[in-house]
Amino acid sequence: MSFTNSVTGLPVELQNEIIEMDTFFKSLRPLKFKRTVDKRKINYVASDYGVSYAILQLGSEPTQHFGWYYLHNKETNKWYRKTDYLEQTLTEMAKTDPQSAEYIFNALNECTLCKGKPCSAISYTYDGKQKMACYGRVIMPLCHDDFAHAKSFFLQLNTLFKITN
Numbered sequence: 001m002s003f004t005n006s007v008t009g010l011p012v013e014l015q016n017e018i019i020e021m022d023t024f025f026k027s028l029r030p031l032k033f034k035r036t037v038d039k040r041k042i043n044y045v046a047s048d049y050g051v052s053y054a055i056l057q058l059g060s061e062p063t064q065h066f067g068w069y070y071l072h073n074k075e076t077n078k079w080y081r082k083t084d085y086l087e088q089t090l091t092e093m094a095k096t097d098p099q100s101a102e103y104i105f106n107a108l109n110e111c112t113l114c115k116g117k118p119c120s121a122i123s124y125t126y127d128g129k130q131k132m133a134c135y136g137r138v139i140m141p142l143c144h145d146d147f148a149h150a151k152s153f154f155l156q157l158n159t160l161f162k163i164t165n
Helices: 003-007 012-027 086-096 098-106 144-164
Strands: 034-037 041-046 051-056 063-068 070-073 078-081 108-110 121-126 129-141
Touching: 003 012, 003 034, 012 034, 012 041, 012 051, 012 144, 051 144, 063 144, 086 098, 086 121, 086 144, 098 108, 098 121, 098 129, 098 144, 129 144
Parallel strands: none
Antiparallel strands: 034 041, 041 051, 051 063, 063 129, 070 078, 108 129, 121 129
């Protein structure tokens, strides 16, 4: 499925927001996101850093998700993640955009009684508060303000990597 076909049929305002996010992700360096599209989602992956962002269009409440994903080591049969920069990014964001940093922390997908073995919850601390987030994912609706929060986060993350590279 093409990117254009994946947004066709959505309200024009939402199409414009998604197209703007697409342009934004393509512009980020050193993150270098690669886009894939299928029937249910538009996915962006920056494999060098183990971070992904997805727009899930299924269901009555389409959402955007992002976070550091799990990788599998076939030799050791263990799951692992590349370094997770969520806390660092939120701390840096708080200096210039504290509302977005707080909003993103609150949007972490909190772990409930997990049936996973082992549990996939990741512990995060921000501004003296702690949360256990299922798979360490941030989940937000598809609305203008939430797209702006996501952009602020990824802009700060990209800046963090520019400084460390």
